[in-house]
Amino acid sequence: MVKKRIIKYAVPYLPMIFLAIVLLFAQANLDLSLPDYLSDIVDTGIQQQGIESTVPLGIRETEMHKLELFMTPEEETLIKGNYSLITNTSQNYEEYLEEYPILVNESIYVLSNASKSDIEGLEPAMAELMTVVFSLNQIYNATQHNVTIDTGMDLGFDLTMFPTESSFYQFLEFVVDPANRTVMREGIVENFSALGETMLNQIAIVAVIAEYEAIGVDIDNIELMFILKSGGIMLLFTLLSVIATVTVGFLAAKTSAGMAQKIRADVFEQVENFSSAEFDSFSTASLITRSTNDVTQIQMMVFIIVRMVFYAPIMGIGGVIRALDKASSMWWIVGIAVLLLILLILTVFIVAFPKFKIVQKLIDRLNLVSRENLSGMMVIRAFNMQKNEEERFENANRDLTKVSLFINRIMVIMMPMMMLIMNVLTLAIIWYGSHEVADGTMQVGDMIAFLQYAMQIVMAFLMVTMMFIILPRASVSVERIKEVLNTEPSIKDIQNPKQFASPFEGKIEFRDVSFRYPNAEKDILHNISFTAHPGQMTAFIGATGSGKSTIVNLIPRFYEASKGSILIDGINIQEVTQHDLREKLGYVPQKNTLFSGTIESNLLYANENATQEELKNAIITAQAAEFVFAKDQGMSLAISQGGTNVSGGQKQRLSIARALLEQPPIYIFDDSFSALDFKTDAALRRALKQTTGNSTLLIVTQRVSTVMNAEQIIVLDEGRIIGKGTHEQLLETCETYKEIAVSQLALEGLS
Known part of the structure; x- marks a missing residue:
């Protein structure tokens, strides 16, 4: 597998980065020129009254x-x-x-x-x-x-x-x-x-x-004109520097935001291709953090790199060269200051870097706890566990705060220490430079220029300090993003996929299928074999944890079978693309999910080109008309995130309506009737029989009444098929099914 590198996202922005570097080089030279002109104003303009040369005109x-x-x-x-x-x-x-x-x-x-x-x-x-x-x-x-x-x-x-x-x-x-x-x-x-x-x-x-x-000769005029000329050049250079700064800021922002947008899009696309196995290795909270906070850290890093990483060395090196050119006798003062700054930065980096790795994991933990608390608020209140959850959240919050404070305290130390070094440097330059001026080996303007260059050198190191604050944490984020991007999905399409034959029938065949979850010690399904025919209902029933949902989740390839093969119309589902496979399926999951929007937008999720008539028919078939059309808003009724403003039964019926709207040749209902009352369940099954008459119908359920009329009922126990047949046949041949039926239908009769 070719490892994806974050640096590749910078390739489209290389011209902008190159332009930014050119502008930064120009800006640095403009900024470095200002002390020279100030020195000229003091030495030549004031002390020498504007006379520049020893050659008289x-x-x-x-x-x-x-x-x-x-x-x-x-x-x-x-x-x-x-x-x-x-x-x-x-x-x-x-x-x-x-x-x-x-x-x-x-x-x-x-x-x-x-x-x-x-x-x-x-x-x-x-x-x-x-x-x-x-x-x-x-x-x-x-x-x-x-x-x-x-x-x-x-x-x-x-x-x-x-x-x-x-x-x-x-x-x-x-x-x-x-x-x-x-x-x-x-x-x-x-x-x-x-x-x-x-x-x-x-x-x-x-x-x-x-x-x-x-x-x-008018000396006063010469002095005035020299000062105005030098001051005018300084103002011009300052204006050009401001323009360069603004332009580089724009280029850096555009580059960093563009890269972040592409990284975020690729991470989202990669996660979309993950199978359930990959979701088991990455928690939802961690993926959210990686898609948001980590990408933001990378965005900040790119901005800092473009804006400062190139500028700081130019300023630092250029400042040293020009300072030594002005007063080479004071090189040791700058040398000591630079050495102290380097030691300070390295010390802070060595102490703080390990903590940055911990911070992102603690943010994952905080997001996980927050997400569970918000989504499970009703359960928490029902069991009066608010205090426990508050303590759980407080622990996660305290751990993150503790590490963040440690890092911030380390970083906070840097500023006063650097200011101390800068002030001592200023005093040393003034003290030593004043003696040089008194001895006549240096001019006052040169001393002032040297002092300004020393400040520019220190400012360059301040910028480096900012980079050392951002880069360590961003480097951790880079690794976390690379983990997602470089995770190879366990389920992927083959190089030369096959196509389903036309007309498509929808015959499903399991041949000796076994399945084991990733990193599990033993199989959860054992040698499953059956055939589901078009126009018939195949139902799965059994105790909780017997493998019913696992079987139907293998058909859309949410997981890959560990052994055996699954065929649709005689073609192994691993030999066709996931898109083509899922295009033939109408899936209603065990955990029904609605998206924020309206009822109509949720239904159109399955078929964006559906007509109003088709929408209405799907709602009627799913037995949802009574609550959809009973309100003035109708299909424009707002649905909150996760469908929290509708009941469980209403959510199930809307999910069924969404699957019906797709009109696929294969329907999979994974325990999709559990929240319905018996009357609605019966009405829905009758409507489904009429609507899905020629389709292959797979139903996972705990209710015998739901599957009594199924052409094929498969009874599961601990991942094995222990019974297969119609309701009447299983009552005679399968003791487990008979026990389930007796327990549920004792008051109504067995048939």
Whole structure:
């Protein structure tokens, strides 16, 4: 037998799942981009006043000359090649004047249409040059105000020998000569580089801001535009993330609901194909739980998988990568937090998983007790057993509650523990990061971004936690559903079935049939042989438990005969399809079942195309007209679930009417007259004789009066035929039948 796998139900939804994964990947990247932009707003937008590059867009000619003092020949060629000198005689002078008001008094160098790669190539050199000149300018300003400063640099000259009333350019000419300018530059750069590349760039940005202020650039506008641009991108990314979230939620819901619908339908179809043997191995309460609660658990699992299983790893891994890119020195903080989270999740999973298996079985038990209490309420009240049943229900309820509380307590511990880890992680990042910021090796925005990435990593693990709550219980439900789907029905159609001959007669023949219930130690029927002819009534009578109902249940193949064969019109019933076989039968079971609806809908269950006239005739034949047509509703009278709003006799007569409406060639009445009074029983048998004159009639009964006129009466005792014949013949040849007849008909006579 090919085992059915739950995963196959996802195949029709693979395109939707793939689309969801793509959207989740996009959403994760959008969410991971937000801390970067926040970092840029803090570092570049606020601290650097919107200045992104150490390469100024414009610089005064005099400032360029100062930079030239420290340029190498290669740098001078590179820089001069990307800048153009704008004077008051230049063709595009008016165009630049509005942007750079300093042009009225001084010529400036303007960055040409350099590409992004050209600017990136200029940044290292310009960062060093701007830092060197800016640092020397700070030293110069200190000397002009007679301020003693500790430069921390070995400049190679005595500042006290420099005249205090000289220009900065004269200062540079004094301290810089072609022989030592490279050494001086390297010394200053090395001094700042020791604090980190971040500090070097920060000094260079400050120098660029000072130059922009000098040439009249609107720094406030640059700062505002940068913040608005970065904030706008963040809002756009947030909107796109929301759209992706909603779309993925829709796809996940559609996928999970669609899979659940198909699984539920297949489980129901599989159960419909079960024989009575399979129903004996699966309780009704368990099958109800598997078709409802277990399928719901699988639906939730699929939704969580599509929505979070793919998203959480992307967020977690992406968060780690980006966090380390922002501040690799703090990797150990995230590493410890992740390790603690993994240990916490594994511990909870190991403790809670075994309990999930118990929960579903306890739900089965609770459903069983509830179903028995509701269906048997009248019996419970009749014997004043309410307290006992309340205690029985309370025990089942208490057991389920106890296990559920245990699981919930374990799961509840996870949230505060994870929040504790997250808060400690936050404190550690702020404490360690603040020292990094103070030392100049990290910017405030980078620390904030690192903190946000750490939170995203923790949130990813929170999502994993939710999966560990749902997946263990769902995995148990998956196994329970697979048990049903992979249970091979013991009664199934053969590969190449035969067809009944036309015209169909309805002759039934049992040939040496024995039967044993599954897992039973001995047979309940022994070597049963008889023939039931069309147009005749064959009745089965005997003590309770003698096998009467078992015999007639073998004909529709509710059970399969253990030995021997059953033939209809000379064809073994195992060689035709169950559909074709049951299409020839009109069956009234021992336990009559009516469905919620109306009388008409219950009768049409046998023949949906029946006319009103046929419905009326069936009701009259079944002796049900007196209570059906006595009320104004007639056949529109509502029937409650299980037919609880009609009496036992009325239910039996409606069940008989339903079987008559099918007009089959074979009728099986399994103790279907027990709830009828003798007068109604006699009237019904007379009507049946007229209606089913050419059909094969099989009747199981305890009443001798019901079978007195039968062409063949089969007497059973402990699964064996001990008598066979007519009423008169059995009175003479079968002592058991005679005892039954005497006990029932003593007051009326034996014939």
